Every structure is written in C-alpha cells, then in structure tokens.
Amino acid sequence: MQLVVARIGRAHGIKGEVTVEVRTDEPELRLGPGAVLATDPASVGPLTIETGRVHSGRLLLRFEGVRDRNGAEALRNTLLIAEVDPDEVPEDPDEYYDHQLMDLDVVTKDGTEVGRITEISHLPSQDLFVVERSDGSEVYIPFVEEIVVEIDLEEQRAVIDPPPGLIDDRAEVDSSDTEAATEADA
Template sequence: MLVTVGRIGRAHGLKGEVGIDVRTDEPDRRFADGSVVVTDAKVTRTLTVAASRWHSGRLLVKFAEVPDRTAAEQLRNLVLQAEVDEDERPEDPEEYYDRELVGLAVRTTDGADVGEVIDVVHLPAQDLLEIRRTAGNVVLVPLVEELVPEINVDKQYVVVADRPGLLDPDGAEVVPTDEA
C-alpha cells in the first residue's frame, strides 16, 4: 500500500539535493539511506534515497537518480509515496496511519453513535478528523486527546468528547455582544 511521506521542495546546492516538506511522523525511517519512494506524477518515477540529513530544521535528501541541481529543480512539488505493508504500524503506540483511522465509527463519550471518520486532514498546527455525521453533514474535529480521548483500531471506533458546536454546529453557544 502506498502512503504519502513528503513533497519535494526547492533544490539545495549544486549536487542534486532537495528540501522535503515532510508528511510523515517517521521521516528518518522513510528517508533512510537506500529507501525507495515513488512520485505521484502522471509518469510515476522511482527514486532511491542516496543520503539524507537535517539542515536548519529542514530535511534535505539526495536521490541516486538526481545528479545535479538542474535535475533536482525539475522534481519540485512532486508528492512522494512509500510502500508500506498493510500490517505495518508506527513505532509509537500513540500514533496511527491515516488508513487506520478512515472508516472508524465515531461515538461520543456517552456511547451515542454519531458517524464515521472519512479523512484525516493535516494542517501545520494540528491534524483534524473529518467526520461524516449520521445526520449527513461533515464536521472537523481536532485530533487532540481532550477531544478524542480514545482510539480503538482493533474494535473499529473512536470516541469524541462532544462540546457545544463541535459535532453539531447548530448547537454552538451564542455569546451576546455589547453592540448597540
């Protein structure tokens, strides 16, 4: 199964290194020397990591198939995917692959079934669960322990601690303003 692990950024230096916009919690594992990734372009291309290093908080990768800066510049903005075994799990037991969460039933802390996880949205500040409610609408719930206190992949559900307006936007509390 292919999973997205990064996006190629701008070229770095003259020898074909590129910056990587990391999209995995395991960059040192996915971009280790000898690792293979594929691009999601119209013409799929296989790239082998020759070397990787962190520089000023940014992951730089040299691919064996990219000899120089000119070749590196042609790869900019390509999304990189890695082959991951269907049974593979992240090393940290508190982490999950998106594919493990999509399709899980969503329950509230009082046990009410409210919908299903249809996607995981990755933002710079935090990840969000995209949930299709049984009422038909879609809501986004921040994937933080206070709001998602339990994830049980084996039993196929997540628990959401509902707050006013979280699962039902129409149920949000209205704060009066002092406008005259």
C-alpha cells in the same frame, strides 16, 4: 500497502537537493539513503534516496539521477510513497497509520454518532479528521488527545469529547444565553 511518507518541497541549492515535508513519524526508517519510493504522480518515480540531512530544522534529500536545481524543481509537490506491510503498526501505542483510522465511526463520549472518518488532513500544527456526517456534510475534528479521547481499532471507532461549537452550534446557544442574562442584569 502504500503510505504517503513525505511531500517534496522546493529545491535547495544548486546540487539537486530538495526540502521535504515529512508525513511519517518514522523518517529514519522510511526516508534513509537507499530507500526506493513510489511517487504521485507515478510518472516522476520511482525515486531512490541518495543522501539525506537536516538543515535548519528541515529534512533535505537528494535522489539518484537528480544533479541540479532544475531537476530538483521538477520534483516539487511530488508525494513520496513507501510500501509498508499492512500488519505493521507504529512502535508507540498512541500512534496510528492513516489506513488504520480511515472509515472509523466517530462518536461522542455519551455515544452520540457524529459520522465516519473519510480523510486525515496533515497540517503543520496538527492533524485533522475529516468526518462525513449522515447528512453528507463534513466536520473537521482536530486529532489531539484533548478532543480525541479514545481510538478503539477493534470496535472500529474514535471517541471524541468535543468542545462547544466544534460539531454543532452549542457555542451560539451558550453565548446567546450569556447575552440574555447580561441584558436582564442591566
């Protein structure tokens, strides 16, 4: 099974290094020297990591055959893809690979069906579940423990406790009730 483990950013310096947006919780395992990674677009790779280092909190990589800034810039926005055993699971029981979460049914704590996870969006501050509802619309659920209270891989479902307004218009109803009460008090 293939997993996206990083996205190549801008060139760093003049010797072929690139910044990397890490998309794995195990960079030391997936992005170490000697690792051979497939790419998207496929025409760019495969790429073999020659060196890696952290500079100012960012991972910098150099690939075999890339020796200058122009070569590094040509790799910008390329996705790095690692081949992973489909039975492999993360060490931490509260971590999941994207393929484990895809197509899970999403329900609220009271059992109300919300939809099905169709995509996981990796943002700088948090990950989001993109959930397709039965009517074809999408809702975005932050993948944080305050909202996603349970992942049950055996039952193929994610249980959420959404705040008002996240998946419906309860926030609008609540605020209009508050406004009506305020006007009545006046």
